[in-house]
Each structure stands twice: as C-alpha cells, then as structure tokens.
Amino acid sequence: MNVTTEKLERFMHVLMYVFGLLLITEWLRPVDRLTDTGNIIIFILFLLYSLLLHYFRIHWSIRFILISAYIMISLQFLHSKEALYQLSWLKGFLADFKGNLGFIYDGNWELITNPFRTFLFFVLLWLVTYLIHYWVMVRQSIFFFFMLTVIFISVLDTFTPYAGDSAMIRIIIIGFLMLGLLSLLRLTIQERIKFPMASINKWILMLTGMILVSVLVGFAAPKLSPQWPDPVPYITSYSDKAVKEDGDSKRKSVGYDEDDSDLGGSIEPDSSIVFYNNAPAGHYWKVENKNVYTGKGWVSKPETEFHTFSNGQDMATLDIYDVPELVRTEEMTAKVSMTESYSHILHPQSGYVKKIEGKNGQDFKYYQEMDKFISEQGNGERLSMKEYELVYDMPSFDIAELRKVTEPDDSMDLLMEKNTQLPEGLPNRIFELASRLTRNETNWYDKAKAIEDYFDGAEFIYSKDDIPYPESNQDYVDQFLFETQIGYCDNFSTAMVVLLRAANIPARWVKGYTEGEKSILDGESVYKVTNNNAHSWVEVYFSGIGWIPFEPTKGFNGEVEFYDSELKQEAIKNPEETPTNEEQTKKETRERQDTPDRETQSSEKTGFVNMKGFLKWTAITLSGALIFASIGYFLRRKWIPHLQILRYRKKTGAHFLTAYLILLKQLKRAGLVRPDGQTLREYAAYVDAVYATDEMSELTAGYELMIYRGDAEDGEWKHFQKGWESLMRKTSS
Numbered sequence: 001m002n003v004t005t006e007k008l009e010r011f012m013h014v015l016m017y018v019f020g021l022l023l024i025t026e027w028l029r030p031v032d033r034l035t036d037t038g039n040i041i042i043f044i045l046f047l048l049y050s051l052l053l054h055y056f057r058i059h060w061s062i063r064f065i066l067i068s069a070y071i072m073i074s075l076q077f078l079h080s081k082e083a084l085y086q087l088s089w090l091k092g093f094l095a096d097f098k099g100n101l102g103f104i105y106d107g108n109w110e111l112i113t114n115p116f117r118t119f120l121f122f123v124l125l126w127l128v129t130y131l132i133h134y135w136v137m138v139r140q141s142i143f144f145f146f147m148l149t150v151i152f153i154s155v156l157d158t159f160t161p162y163a164g165d166s167a168m169i170r171i172i173i174i175g176f177l178m179l180g181l182l183s184l185l186r187l188t189i190q191e192r193i194k195f196p197m198a199s200i201n202k203w204i205l206m207l208t209g210m211i212l213v214s215v216l217v218g219f220a221a222p223k224l225s226p227q228w229p230d231p232v233p234y235i236t237s238y239s240d241k242a243v244k245e246d247g248d249s250k251r252k253s254v255g256y257d258e259d260d261s262d263l264g265g266s267i268e269p270d271s272s273i274v275f276y277n278n279a280p281a282g283h284y285w286k287v288e289n290k291n292v293y294t295g296k297g298w299v300s301k302p303e304t305e306f307h308t309f310s311n312g313q314d315m316a317t318l319d320i321y322d323v324p325e326l327v328r329t330e331e332m333t334a335k336v337s338m339t340e341s342y343s344h345i346l347h348p349q350s351g352y353v354k355k356i357e358g359k360n361g362q363d364f365k366y367y368q369e370m371d372k373f374i375s376e377q378g379n380g381e382r383l384s385m386k387e388y389e390l391v392y393d394m395p396s397f398d399i400a401e402l403r404k405v406t407e408p409d410d411s412m413d414l415l416m417e418k419n420t421q422l423p424e425g426l427p428n429r430i431f432e433l434a435s436r437l438t439r440n441e442t443n444w445y446d447k448a449k450a451i452e453d454y455f456d457g458a459e460f461i462y463s464k465d466d467i468p469y470p471e472s473n474q475d476y477v478d479q480f481l482f483e484t485q486i487g488y489c490d491n492f493s494t495a496m497v498v499l500l501r502a503a504n505i506p507a508r509w510v511k512g513y514t515e516g517e518k519s520i521l522d523g524e525s526v527y528k529v530t531n532n533n534a535h536s537w538v539e540v541y542f543s544g545i546g547w548i549p550f551e552p553t554k555g556f557n558g559e560v561e562f563y564d565s566e567l568k569q570e571a572i573k574n575p576e577e578t579p580t581n582e583e584q585t586k587k588e589t590r591e592r593q594d595t596p597d598r599e600t601q602s603s604e605k606t607g608f609v610n611m612k613g614f615l616k617w618t619a620i621t622l623s624g625a626l627i628f629a630s631i632g633y634f635l636r637r638k639w640i641p642h643l644q645i646l647r648y649r650k651k652t653g654a655h656f657l658t659a660y661l662i663l664l665k666q667l668k669r670a671g672l673v674r675p676d677g678q679t680l681r682e683y684a685a686y687v688d689a690v691y692a693t694d695e696m697s698e699l700t701a702g703y704e705l706m707i708y709r710g711d712a713e714d715g716e717w718k719h720f721q722k723g724w725e726s727l728m729r730k731t732s733s
Contacts, residue, residue, distance in 0.1 A: 285348065337386070350548070396563055437451050
C-alpha cells in the first residue's frame with residue numbers, strides 16, 4: 001500500500017514539531033540551571049501550545065489572542081498574588097510595561113523588572129516557535145536551527161559551569177533524525193514519488209540504525225586529547241591583568257614572577273603561551289636561582305658583579321665556567337620564540353651556554369650568583385627579546401662520581417656560607433627530620449636522593465587548590481612538612497632545599513619552566529611552553545662537578561640524564577622472547593594452512609543438506625557473531641578491566657610491571673592519552689587529578705623503583721594490588 005504525499009507530509013510535520021520542541025527544550029535546560037529562573041515547565045508548555053497553534057494553522061489573529069492570553073495568565077500566576085478574576089493586576093502590569101519601555105529607551109537595562117523580563121522571554125520563545133514552523137513547513141530544512149543549538153550548547157559548556165555532554169548527545173540524535181526525515185519528505189514532494197509504507201518503515205529503521213551505530217562508535221572510539229588550548233584561561237588572564245592594574249585583586253595565577261618573598265596560597269591555572277623552542281630533546285628551562293630563605297619565601301641579595309658579552313659572542317672567552325672533565329656533554333642548538341615580554345634569557349637546566357644570538361645587536365649580562373642572563377640595549381636599558389638562538393652543551397652526570405663527594409673541599413668556604421644559610425628560629429624538628437632521612441647515607445648524592453624520595457610518600461599531595469599561607473609566626477617549610485603536606489612545586493622544592501641545608505649540604509632554589517608539550521609552529525615540530533609550565537626545583541653543589549638538579553615535586557621528572565660508570569650498561573630484554581613469538585607465529589600460520597575452513601568441512605559432512613539453506617544460516621550466524629564481536633570490541637573498555645582483575649588476582653610480585661603496562665593501555669582506552677614527551681610522573685599526576693585520587697602516583701613510584709632496581713619482590717604486588725584494581729575499575733565506569 002502506497003502512502004500519499006499528503007499523508008506522509010502530515011506525518012512528517014508531526015514528527016518535526018515534536019523534534020523541534022525537543023531541540024528548543026535543550027535551550028531551556030541551561031536557563032534553569034544557570035539562572036534563578038523557575039517554573040520552566042510553564043515555558044515548555046508555552047512552546048507546545050504555540051507549536052500546536054501553528055500546526056493546526058489557526059488564523060494569525062486568533063493565534064495572537066490565544067498566545068497573548070496564555071502569556072498574561074502566566075504572568076499573573078508567576079508575579080501576582082491577586083486572583084485571576086481581579087483585574088487590578090492587569091492595570092499594574094500595564095503601568096509596569098510602560099515604565100520598562102522607558103528604561104529600555106534610556107539604556108537602564110538593570111532597572112527592568114522581573115515581570116517584564118518574563119514577558120520578553122515569552123516573546124522570544126514565541127519567535128522561536130514561529131521560526132521552527134517556518135523552517136519545517138516552508139523551507140523544509142532544519143539544519144540552521146540544528147547548528148545554532150549545537151553552537152549554543154558548545155559555548156555554554158565551554159564558558160559556563162553547565163555540562164553539555166548529555167545535551168550534545170541528545171541534540172545530535174534528534175538533529176540527525178530530523179535531517180533524515182526531512183530528506184525523505186523533500187524527495188517525496190519534489191520528485192513526486194509514492195513510497196509504500198514498508199519502504200518508509202525501512203527508511204526510518206535504517207536511519208535509526210545508522211544513528212545508533214554512529215553514537216555507539218562515537219562512544220567507543222578512542223578520543224583525541226584537546227588539540228586547542230582552553231580559551232577560558234586565555235580570556236580570563238586578560239581580565240585578571242585589567243583588574244590587577246586597578247589594584248583591587250589578590251588573585252594569584254601560575255607563571256613567572258620575580259617576587260618570591262611571600263610564598264603560599266592557591267594558584268589558578270593559566271594556559272597562555274610563554275615561548276616555543278625547537279630543542280632536540282625536552283628539558284627544563286631555567287630563569288634564575290635564589291639562595292636566601294627568609295622563612296616565608298626567597299630573596300636574592302643585590303648582585304653588582306656580572307659578565308658582559310655581545311650578541312653571538314663565544315662565551316668560552318669570558319671565563320664564566322669550565323665544563324668539568326667528569327661530565328659528559330652533547331652540544332645542542334635551540335631557537336626560542338617568545339610570546340611574553342621578558343628581558344631574561346631562558347637557558348637549559350644544568351646546561352652550559354656557549355653562545356646567545358638574537359636578531360638585533362643587543363648586549364647581554366650574566367649574573368653568576370643567580371645564574372641569570374639579561375638582554376640589554378646599547379644604553380643599558382633592559383630589552384625584551386622576541387626570538388633568539390642558543391648554543392649549549394647538555395650534560396649527563398656520573399652517579400659514581402657524585403657518590404664520591406662526602407664533604408666540602410677547601411675552595412667551598414664562601415659557597416657553603418651562601419648556600420647553607422637558614423633563618424634564625426627555624427624549628428628544630430626540621431633539623432631532626434633532615435638528620436633522620438640522611439643518617440644511613442655516607443655521601444651527598446645518596447643523602448640528596450633520600451630527601452628527594454621522601455616527598456614521594458603517600459602523605460604528600462600535589463595540588464594548587466586550597467593551599468594556605470603560613471601564619472605570621474609560622475615557617476613556610478615547617479607548615480608544609482608537618483601540618484598541611486599539600487602544595488605545589490614551590491612547597492616541595494623549598495622544603496627540599498631547607499632540609500638539605502639543615503643536613504649541611506649546599507643547595508639553592510631554582511625557578512623556570514618544565515619542558516612543555518610537543519606542538520607544531522610554522523610547520524616545524526617544537527615544544528610549546530605555557531604559564532602552566534612555570535616550575536621550581538632544586539640544585540645541589542658537588543665539588544669538582546658543579547650544580548646538579550634534583551626534582552622533589554610529586555608527579556614531576558627533572559629530565560636530567562644520569563648514568564653509573566660502575567654498572568654494566570646492558571640492554572634489559574628477554575633474549576628468548578622474540579624467537580618464541582616468531583616460532584609461535586609460524587606454528588599458528590602452519591595450523592591455519594593445514595586446517596580447512598569451517599564452510600568446507602561442513603559442506604563435506606552435510607552434503608545432503610540443502611546448500612541454499614546452509615549458506616543462509618551460515619550468513620546469519622556469521623553476521624550475528626560479527627555484531628557481537630563488534631559490540632564487544634567497542635565496549636572493551638567496560639569488560640577488559642574486570643577480566644584483567646580476575647587474571648591478576650593471585651599473581652606474584654614479578655607480574656607488577658606487566659600489570660602496570662596493562663593499566664597504561666586501559667587508561668588510553670578510557671581517553672586519558674599520554675602525550676609524547678610526558679613523563680610517567682606527570683601523567684600519573686594528571687590521572688590522579690581526573691579520578692581525584694593519588695593511586696596512580698603511588699603505582700608509578702613503585703614501577704620506577706622496580707625498573708631502577710631491576711627486580712620485584714612478591715610482597716610488593718600485594719601492596720599495590722588494591723590501588724591497581726581500583727584504577728582499573730574507574731576506567732570502566
């Protein structure tokens with residue numbers, strides 16, 4: 001039975017109005033959650049009422065009267081305490097209407113009353129319903145309104161607290177259904193094709209199936225990490241700057257600041273870009289170091305001695321520093337492109353700068369005590385450089401040589417005085433903790449590592465939120481070590497320097513940036529460094545070697561290269577693994593070649609069966625198996641964790657390394673992709689921030705320890721098993 005164009009058009013219009021109502025409802029949901037607007041059901045009923053009047057083609061004059069009556073009754077219900085039959089409320093509303101028109105004319109928008117705001121909202125919804133009617137009945141195209149809805153929800157999701165994930169899914173499903181049905185309607189009207197009812201049902205069924213499959217694929221497919229920076233911090237950074245210029249803001253955001261005398265407090269993220277660099281390998285970038293701890297923060301004594309050199313000059317002629325013979329180096333070149341205006345020159349952590357070359361003929365000053373480079377104009381004024389190139393030697397340090405340093409030599413008297421300074425009145429429990437952490441070690445390197453590893457303990461938490469300032473009579477480090485034990489890089493690095501100095505080991509506080517993340521600039525692979533990469537760490541002086549970086553901040557890796565000349569550098573791998581895998585692969589290949597397929601075997605055994613029926617059921621079986629296999633594959637994030645948990649429930653400690661790699665793979669399936677160049681500690685901190693836990697950092701610390709030792713004990717798996725299972729379950733939720 002064929003369906004006439006008139007019947008199909010009437011049916012489609014009903015569906016379009018229903019779907020249009022659902023789309024408009026998505027506009028009202030945020031209004032309910034983001035404003036103090038109540039009684040949303042009244043506005044939804046108004047939409048339904050208005051669309052029904054359009055659908056039944058009520059004359060515009062009657063429609064105007066009926067719509068106006070609904071609006072007036074609603075206004076009386078929402079904003080008047082008088083009964084409906086008492087017309088005094090209508091008189092008051094008309095007076096209010098007249099007054100609000102005056103406010104609009106004068107531009108006093110803030111004086112508009114709530115009843116008039118409600119009236120304007122009704123008018124807006126009325127116009128929207130007319131547009132729905134126009135797009136469905138006249139243009140027979142809903143794409144423009146569909147895209148407006150997508151953009152509206154996207155903007156709200158980005159710039160407001162409204163979470164538009166579920167709304168976007170609903171919009172996509174509704175929008176695609178409307179687009180598919182309108183395509184069928186246009187095809188019927190324009191081509192004058194009469195479809196049988198069965199064909200229409202098939203069209204709708206296929207359309208529904210395609211949308212459902214698309215949604216399932218969208219859910220199950222791996223997700224890219226955000227490719228663009230979050231625009232909110234970029235925009236708010238400018239508003240924050242404007243507020244700070246007025247002197248009315250005490251908000252503190254992450255980024256470089258010369259004043260470190262008052263550390264503490266929470267900091268807000270800022271993803272605005274500071275610079276790009278094309279270094280051959282990712283490493284920290286240093287701005288300066290400070291060596292005077294006040295109990296509240298860090299200051300630098302005014303430094304009058306400096307070295308001056310010109311653009312492109314070989315610094316080997318300045319006698320600034322000599323590369324120790326005990327240190328291996330590799331020459332590197334990096335171009336730095338600044339987006340922020342700073343006069344300091346960023347240089348590699350622990351690297352030996354050989355040459356700085358900019359586009360202009362500027363001069364440079366090097367303050368050796370601060371390890372800081374400054375660019376200047378010819379008249380001595382500081383100059384903000386936009387682009388320059390560095391040539392430097394990147395070192396790697398021999399742990400065996402570092403372990404030979406157990407005390408200062410005769411040439412270090414002045415250095416020890418400056419870099420073991422501590423404020424008077426420093427609490428004794430800091431000295432006691434330093435002694436307890438280092439008492440079993442005999443050399444400075446192992447003592448420094450013992451203090452560094454102390455901050456990997458579960459009691460310390462990395463966070464930028466809800467960080468208190470110390471009280472007026474309280475030491476900044478003492479508060480962090482023994483009371484809060486929560487903070488960010490300034491807390492961790494300052495605490496380590498103070499503990500080192502309490503153990504009479506020369507150390508200084510360093511600030512700069514981490515390596516950033518890989519990006520593309522003008523077609524070239526570069527590292528993008530933002531204010532969020534601003535960081536502080538620690539340097540310890542070793543006689544005959546120099547200043548060595550250490551990274552105490554939880555979740556970070558200093559990117560410093562160490563080696564141990566006393567250990568044999570052999571590749572750690574299982575020599576039997578590859579041959580076994582190759583042999584197994586060959587064996588499976590032979591088995592597949594020697595085993596006939598199921599269709600051939602079945603046809604030989606059941607030759608008397610009708611071939612047509614056999615092929616039919618075979619196709620059905622294979623199709624069903626393919627569907628179930630596809631569903632299982634798309635939903636593997638849901639069931640694989642539970643299977644792996646059962647598999648590793650009774651494993652021993654030797655299996656922890658494999659279990660950790662399985663967890664990394666499962667996290668990737670869950671959308672937590674680890675960017676190229678990101679360390680395991682940074683990635684673990686990111687995972688912990690997403691799941692509001694510290695389990696990933698603890699597992700990562702254990703994994704790195706086992707990799708460093710080269711073995712795993714049985715008891716260690718039981719220690720980490722609970723956290724591993726917890727994270728696996730969270731990835732499947």
